[in-house]
Every structure is written in structure tokens, then in C-alpha cells.
Amino acid sequence: MRRSRFLTGVAITAMLAAAGCGGGGGDSGGGSGGGGSQGDNTITVWTTEDIADRVAAQQKILDGWAQKNGATVKLVAIAEDQLTTVLTSAAAANDLPDAIAALSLNGMNQLRTDDLVDPEAAKEVVDGLGADTFFKRTLELTSADGEPIAVPSDGFANLLFYRKDLFQAAGLPEPKTYTDIQNAAEKLKKGKVAGIVAATAPADAFTQQTFEYVAVANGCQLVDGSAKITLNSPQCQETFNFYANLIKKTSVPGNQDADTTRATYFAGDAAMVIWSSFLLDELAGLRKDALPTCPQCKQDPQWLAKNTGILTDLQGPSGPNPAAWGEVVSWNILKDANPKTKDLVTYMMSDGYLDWLAIAPEGKMPARSGTSTNPKEYADGWIKLSAGVDKKEPLTDIYPAEVLTTIVGSSGNFDRWGIPQGQGELASAVAGQYVVPQALAKMLNSGASAADAANEAQKGAEQIQKDLGG
Numbered sequence: 338m339r340r341s342r343f344l345t346g347v348a349i350t351a352m353l354a355a356a357g358c359g360g361g362g363g364d365s366g367g368g369s370g371g372g373g374s375q376g377d378n379t380i381t382v383w384t385t386e387d388i389a390d391r392v393a394a395q396q397k398i399l400d401g402w403a404q405k406n407g408a409t410v411k412l413v414a415i416a417e418d419q420l421t422t423v424l425t426s427a428a429a430a431n432d433l434p435d436a437i438a439a440l441s442l443n444g445m446n447q448l449r450t451d452d453l454v455d456p457e458a459a460k461e462v463v464d465g466l467g468a469d470t471f472f473k474r475t476l477e478l479t480s481a482d483g484e485p486i487a488v489p490s491d492g493f494a495n496l497l498f499y500r501k502d503l504f505q506a507a508g509l510p511e512p513k514t515y516t517d518i519q520n521a522a523e524k525l526k527k528g529k530v531a532g533i534v535a536a537t538a539p540a541d542a543f544t545q546q547t548f549e550y551v552a553v554a555n556g557c558q559l560v561d562g563s564a565k566i567t568l569n570s571p572q573c574q575e576t577f578n579f580y581a582n583l584i585k586k587t588s589v590p591g592n593q594d595a596d597t598t599r600a601t602y603f604a605g606d607a608a609m610v611i612w613s614s615f616l617l618d619e620l621a622g623l624r625k626d627a628l629p630t631c632p633q634c635k636q637d638p639q640w641l642a643k644n645t646g647i648l649t650d651l652q653g654p655s656g657p658n659p660a661a662w663g664e665v666v667s668w669n670i671l672k673d674a675n676p677k678t679k680d681l682v683t684y685m686m687s688d689g690y691l692d693w694l695a696i697a698p699e700g701k702m703p704a705r706s707g708t709s710t711n712p713k714e715y716a717d718g719w720i721k722l723s724a725g726v727d728k729k730e731p732l733t734d735i736y737p738a739e740v741l742t743t744i745v746g747s748s749g750n751f752d753r754w755g756i757p758q759g760q761g762e763l764a765s766a767v768a769g770q771y772v773v774p775q776a777l778a779k780m781l782n783s784g785a786s787a788a789d790a791a792n793e794a795q796k797g798a799e800q801i802q803k804d805l806g807g
Contacts, residue, residue, distance in 0.1 A: 378408040380675050381434040383423075385441075385666075386696065387414035394696045395438075402684045408677055420444075435674035436682060439490065439666045442478060442753065443768065446761030448669055449486045458670040459485040462682050467709050472749040475665050475704035478756050487667035488682055489704035491694060494663040494747045495550040497648040498602065498616065499609045500525075504646070512609060513659070514652045515555065515579050522587035525608035532587030533609040534598040535580075539778035543595045545768045547611050548777060549754055550662035552576045555653025559754035559764055559798065566802060568773070569788075569795035572655045578787035579653070581780040592778075603641065605631030614744060617699040620645060621735045623725030639735060647740050649747035663751040665704060691718045698722040698732065702745050716745050763802055772797035 380403075384395055392414045399410040413434065415423050427433050433453070440448070448454045463485045468476060475489040499512055503525055512518040522532025535551075536544040552558075557573040560566055567573065584593075589601060595612070599619070602610035610616075619627040622638030633640040650659035668682045685693055686705055694701045698719055707714035720741045723729040732741055755764025767773070776794040779785040785793075 377675075378406075378677070379411060380408060380436070380678055380681055381411045381413065382436050382438055382681075383413045383415050383434045384438040385415060385417045385420065386439045387416050391696050395693075398685065398689045398692045399681070401689060402681055406677065406680065408681075410681065417441075433671055435671060435678040437669045437671070438685075440487070440669050441664060441666055442756055442761065443765035445479060445487050445667055445669055446756070446765055448671075449481065450762050453671055454486060455670045455672045455674065456481075456484055456486050458674065458679050459487050459668075462488050462668075462670075462679050462686070465683055466686055466705065470708055470712065471705045472703075474749045474751050478665050478751065478753060479667050481759060481761075487669040488686060489665050489667045490686065491701040491704055492663050492665040492748060492751070493614045493700040494649055494661060494702060494744060494751070495546060495611060495613050496616070496744070497609060497611055497651065498620070499646045499648070500644060501646040502644045503608050511646060511648065513648060513650070515654055518609070518651075519579070519583060519587075522583055522609065526587045529606055531589050531601065531607045533583060533611075534588055534593060534601045534607045535584065535611045536593055536595065536598060537584055537774075537777065537781055538592040538594040539775045540771050541594050541774060542768065544774040544777070545771065546613075546662070546664075548576075548580060548773055549768075550611065551580055551651065551653075553660040553662055553752040553754070554651035554656050555579070556656040557653075558758075559767060560758050560760050562758060564758060564760055564763075564802075564807065566795055566798045568798055569791040572653070573794075574787045574791045575655055576653065577777065577780060577790045581777065581787065581790070584781060599627065600630075603627070603629040603631065603634075605633070605641070613700070614702065615697075615700040617732065617736070618724040618726065621725070621730065623728045623730060625727045642735055647736070647744065649743055650750065660752045661747040661750040662753070663702075663748060665748070665751065667704075690715055691722070694719055695722045697724070699724045702748050704748060716742075719745050763798070763805060763807065766801045766805060767798050770797070770801060772801070 382399065386392070386395060392412065396412045399412055403410045463476065471489060476485065479485060479487050479489040497512060504521065507524055509521045509524065510517055512521050518533065526532035536547040538544050552573065555572050555576045557570065557576040558567055598610050599612060599616065601607045618624055620629065621642040622628055629638065629641040631641055649661045652659040668685065670678050670682060690705065694703055703715040703719050706712060706716045720733060720738065721731060723731050753764070755761055773794050776790040779793065780787065780790045
């Protein structure tokens with residue numbers, strides 16, 4: 338997914354196996370690293386928000402804090418696919434940063450497993466800001482045993498986008514449930530227009546994210562409360578069956594990924610698409626290299642946005658409640674960090690917070706809803722931010738306020754495989770090895786049954802759990 342913050346379990350597990358040997362300490366003399374440099378006023382922050390304009394925006398916010406506090410903040414942008422190499426080298430050189438920003442849940446859990454983060458520092462920051470000012474779910478996803486691992490900063494949601502004009506013309510209800518989605522996809526598949534497009538590429542994090550979104554809506558979980566793998570449960574078999582049949586009967590041929598699904602929907606050739614909130618600015622024609630190309634879009638670049646409905650929660654027949662799925666990224670304070678790092682993170686989650694979210698609001702939904710004196714300050718502020726790359730416009734000029742309110746509120750309802758059950762490391766590894774996408778691909782390409790796919794995923798996850806010592 339473009340601008341995704343999904344770290345694969347394989348990569349980060351390998352990274353931290355090596356990094357763990359270096360410990361969490363840093364260069365006590367300062368140098369280029371921050372960890373352990375308690376005697377100076379330099380703080381080193383690594384960020385996975387590595388696009389040039391975003392790096393500049395982050396540095397500006399950090400400099401605002403530094404100037405007020407007589408400090409220097411060195412920002413190092415690192416592409417997530419390079420984090421493995423860079424962190425391993427830094428650990429070997431005893432030159433780790435003070436903090437890592439915008440780190441995924443998988444990455445955060447692996448840092449915790451290898452004892453590189455400072456949970457007490459995270460707790461101090463969260464308590465100082467007020468735990469009740471965060472969306473409860475974002476704190477739960479960034480905690481273990483009821484205590485914070487990191488400070489949740491923001492995230493993106495997976496969403497179901499659908500053509501309101503086509504649904505209304507066909508007299509169809511909003512596609513909130515499996516049944517609604519299936520009926521609409523079958524009815525609206527006509528000519529070159531697919532009923533729905535969704536990820537199917539077998540070695541792609543986007544497929545894992547999309548399937549997991551559909552799965553949690555049906556009560557399909559990676560593990561139960563006792564950490565037993567449950568991918569062959571009736572709920573998961575039902576999810577495999579629904580997903581595969583939907584693709585086979587109503588979608589387009591070939592492996593589908595973030596680029597192809599977006600292109601199909603943007604061309605007006607699909608009635609529905611599952612994508613992340615990162616689509617919001619592109620759908621509105623605010624990014625030149627990803628413009629809507631539907632016939633009506635030639636006259637009005639925002640026609641597709643105006644005629645698209647957006648849903649956060651889905652409901653499967655076996656799901657206990659409607660569910661949302663999203664990624665939460667966090668500030669991770671490393672062990673032996675400069676003591677001022679806590680003050681910096683506190684600033685980034687308060688005075689500098691809306692500026693941080695404004696870097697890319699379509700993919701930076703607030704994890705903190707407000708302050709003790711203004712409980713909705715950041716949630717309401719996010720809605721008013723301007724999104725886009727080549728052109729920027731306030732989100733409220735494009736999408737109805739009630740839709741934006743629902744999207745930002747979905748942060749409080751995110752469900753994720755393994756993490757709520759304390760199995761974040763397992764979830765990271767299962768996702769990183771594409772266990773489920775590969776099982777799904779066999780259903781789509783070789784005619785395997787839902788039971789076959791679920792059993793294959795079950796065996797793959799069980800082997801990973803065994804390898805991890807579970």
C-alpha cells in the first residue's frame with residue numbers, strides 16, 4: 338500500500354535478533370546517536386515518514402520544541418524496508434536513537450520483545466498527558482499487560498468505498514454486512530464494471546491487511562484468549578469462503594494489489610473497493626500521479642469523491658459486533674534515551690500534535706482525541722485539516738462532516754489479530770510470512786476449498802508459533 342507503515346515480521350524479527358545483541362544503550366559521548374547521550378542536549382529521532390516534504394515538516398515541528406528548550410533534535414528518515422539494515426548497524430555500533438517515530442504495531446511489539454524500548458518512559462508520557470484523553474483502543478493496542486509499551490500517535494483505517502450513485506440507482510442498501518456486500522457485488526457487476534476489487538496478491542502486506550479487516554468483522558481471529566491458533570475456526574472458514582467467492586464471481590482476473598485496485602475504482606470500473614484512508618486525498622483529485630480517470634472525472638476531478646460512500650465498520654454473519662481495522666503507529670522511546678526525550682514526545686502529542694497530523698491527515702488519524710480541558714480538540718481539529726500532495730484542500734470541503742467524524746472515531750474501535758491477546762510477535766511473524774495471503778491464493782488459483790485454505794493457514798501459523806517458542 339502506498340505510504341503504508343506495515344513492517345513485515347520476517348524483516349523486523351531478523352533485524353531485532355541482531356539488534357538485541359547490542360542492547361539499548363547508546364553513545365554516551367553523543368556522536369550521531371542519541372541513546373544514552375544524557376549529558377548533552379542532542380536528541381536523535383528516527384522516523385519512517387521518509388518522504389522529503391514530510392521530513393521537512395517533521396523537522397520544523399521538532400525545531401520548534403528544540404528552540405524553546407535549548408536543545409538540538411537530529412531527525413533521521415529511514416524507509417521501512419531499510420530499517421532492518423540501519424537498526425542492526427546502529428545496534429552493533431552502540432549508536433541507537435533516542436526515539437523512533439511512526440513505528441507500526443508490529444515493529445513496536447518486536448522492539449518490546451527484544452527489550453529495546455522503555456515502557457516506563459511511555460507510561461510517564463501517557464500519564465502526564467492523561468490516559469483518558471486518548472482513544473481507549475489505541476492505548477490497548479500499544480500496551481502489554483495493561484501498561485503502555487509506546488505512546489500511540491496516529492494511524493490509518495481500512496475502509497470500504499462504494500459508488501453511492503450506483504447503489505441508489507439499483508435500490509441497494511449501504512454495504513455494511515457480508516450479505517449486503519455480496520448482493521451488491523453480484524447485482525452491480527455489469528460489462529467491464531466489477532462488483533468489487535480487493536487485494537489478492539499472495540506476497541503482499543496489503544492482502545493481509547484487507548483480509549484481516551474482513552475477517553475481524555466475522556469474528557475470525559488469529560488466536561483465542563489462551564493463544565491457541567484459530568485460523569481453521571468456523572468463523573475463519575466462513576471468511577475464506579466469502580472472500581474467495583466474492584473475488585471469483587464479481588471481481589477482476591489476476592493478482593490484485595494496492596495499485597491495481599485503486600486504478601480500477603478510479604477508472605469507474607468497480608462498484609466497491611477496500612482500501613485505506615490514504616485514498617481520501619487521491620480520490621478527491623489532489624495527487625497528480627494518482628488521479629481518478631472515470632469519464633465524469635474529466636470534467637470534475639472530484640466527481641468520484643462526491644459519488645463515493647465510505648464505511649469504517651463491517652459485520653459478518655458470525656461476528657459478535659461490527660468491526661473496524663486500522664494501523665496505529667507510535668512514538669517509541671528507547672532505553673537509555675536522553676531524559677529530555679520524554680518532554681519532546683509530550684510536546685509532539687500536545688502543542689505540536691495538530692501540526693504532526695497535518696503532515697498527511699488522510700493517513701494520520703489522531704490516537705489522542707483531545708485534552709482534559711477540551712476532550713475533542715484533536716478529533717475536531719483533524720477534520721478541519723487540509724489534505725493532498727500537489728493540491729491541498731480541507732477535508733470538510735470534500736467529504737461530509739459526519740463521514741469524517743465516523744472515520745476519525747473508528748480509531749476507538751480498531752481490531753487486530755493477536756495484539757489484544759498479547760500475541761503481537763506472533764501476529765507480526767504470521768503477517769510477515771504471508772501465511773493467509775498464500776492460503777487465499779490457492780483458493781483463488783487452484784480451486785482449494787475454504788476448509789483447505791483455513792487448515793493450511795492454521796498449520797503455517799502453528800509452525801511459526803512453534804519456531805517462536807510458543
